[in-house]
Amino acid sequence: MVKNIYFIGLGLIGGSLALSIKQTNPSINVIGFDINEEQAMLAMKLGAIDEISPTLFPNLAHVDMIFISTPVQQTIEIIEQLQNIELKQGVIITDVGSTKAKIVDWANKYLNGRIKFIGGHPMAGSHKSGILAAKPHLFENAFYILTPSKHVTTEDLSEVKRVLEGTKANIIEMTPEEHDKVTGVISHFPHIVAASLVSQAESYEEHYPLVKRLAAGGFRDITRIASSNPSMWRDILLHNKEPLLTLFEEWMSEMERVKQLVANEDSEQLLLFFEQAKLYRDGLPEKQKGAIPSFYDLFVDVPDYPGIISEITGYLAKEEISLTNIRIIETREEIYGVLRLSFQTERDRELAIDCISKYSNYETFII
Template identity: 35%
Template sequence: MRTFMKSDFTCGFIGLGLIGGSIARAIRDFHPKSRILAYDINQEALQAALADGVINTALSAIGEELSVCDYIFLCAPVSENDSSLSEIKKYMSSTCLLTDVGSVKADIHRHIQKAGLSPQFIGGHPMAGSERTGYINSKTLLLQNAYYILTPCADISQEVICDFRELIASLGAIPLILTYKEHDYVTAAISHLPHVVAACLVNLIRQSDSPRGIMKLVAAGGFKDITRIASSSPVMWQQICLTNGENISGLLEDYIVSLSQIKEEIDRAGAEPLYQFFDQARVYRDSFTDASSGPIKKSFSIRIDIADEPGALAAIATILALHQISIKNIGITHNREQADGVLQVEFYEESSIQKAEEILSSKGYSIYH
């Protein structure tokens, strides 16, 4: 992590939801002398941030107060950010850096160009998130070890880029500089397309299931895991498809071709091609960096064999609680052939996994991933 030299800078936030709130929390924790101003249509979020000591000032509107900002983060929905630019421009100082947190960059860059703000804009995309939304679910650790993509405008100075890159690194994130076109193609492949595919799979099961709902019944395990991202906000993904449609459509066409090819091998029972198909995917996936954050949030969980008897689940929860290990989610996995059950426990932090494994293994539990 590079050291960010400033200590008394001022940040403004337009929108204080999950991402905006998490960035503000990280700035407050890592730079306690900084001053943070925020505007959000949700007054409850602003009051909660004030009570938490995360922000210094809650703004009732986009106004003159923003003129003292060294950085302004656009963290509202994309359409609101676009419509706010002309108002923000009235109050921005000539030395203020404007940035955003949207997952599609071409659209905001077009609006920035049109507003004449290119020399003061670096697009931003913290590749971290949660199934939950709103300031109430924000947390400092959301940015930890997450790639934070930066897309500077062509006419912004290298000095400003380095300054902002150091600020992002000082928050525990990993800055990665790309052009906005590179960003949109990369995220279309590793984030946007998977969400489309997951939704397609879920809808296929919905349409193919029997009136008794047997598919839905047994989908609670592996199928539910691999399609977890289909539970994301339909409004958000509608907007992503509308703003990054060209990239998503192109990659979707390539994906359809690959599906047709593997269908042909299944139809003709091509043993070797089928093996190569799965083996190449396995080898390539196993080469991925095991980062804790990304556009599709990693789940920190373990599975535990438990006896099918009263109190079994409560016993494990109690053991973990006594050792100060917080549980994010806990539940029984039903779709397995063994007589006993499998308990899946999800944690908030990766560090909890090893600690929980050691404690539960010492008490005779069988743990696996």
């Protein structure tokens, strides 16, 4: 029975997990540490933790479970240091890193059988960071992957699942190697592609000054993930090196194939290339959260005139629907609405659709 939990790192992910655990199991005593003391104090005020630890490694002899909610490189360093810390026999340690093989290898190397390490990756996030962006429902319907180390038992896994029950996440067990290959395909490599597209556009801007203005539409949307934390993504790529090197080879081979189709003007194969991509993409689940945070955008077809933003936000304010962002679209190619509204949840977006249709005749679209 878990009575005491220690959180190392109280940002968006650690804070949201702590809030979820406290909301579901208020009797569990949650202790927290963050290198930023203000973050820790805010976590206490928000009710995410019961106690603030003044140091990274306080007396942990009574702690049943430890969550390491730090970037991948720091997680590895903390695991190495934990071998010299007095811990409770059978304590369960888990993390939230985006790569798993190296972290679990480190746990197998430095933590013995008295410590049960279970790699974890909650596949949800936000475009905001820090404890103030944390929410107890952040992981609802998201995939939460667990990758146990060699000393873990079925009972240990069940204990972690019980603690995470309040997240309402879809918990999946995988090997660390399977995790890194899959996330490489659907998360890590897409970030590389997005950053490369942005870099290419920047190199063209010197000779074609209109590039930045024209990129304000669809290009800006499909490359959103390039705005993610640069140092975090540097570390992820370095720690998932082998799967990504394989993906680079496969990607370059595929691009060379498409390049030849264009060079040979092979219209039939080019059509097939786009048809197959469309078919697979259209079949992707819509209601589930994936490895990359979802964007709950709503496009509204309105005339671009002074006061239109205040008109639309006024409707939403009447119904107490919160927005995270609002923007006038300058280029409308393949976009059906001149106004883009962004929401935190799918539910907020659905409420906004009903609200706008209730107060106006403006058409709304989801792309």
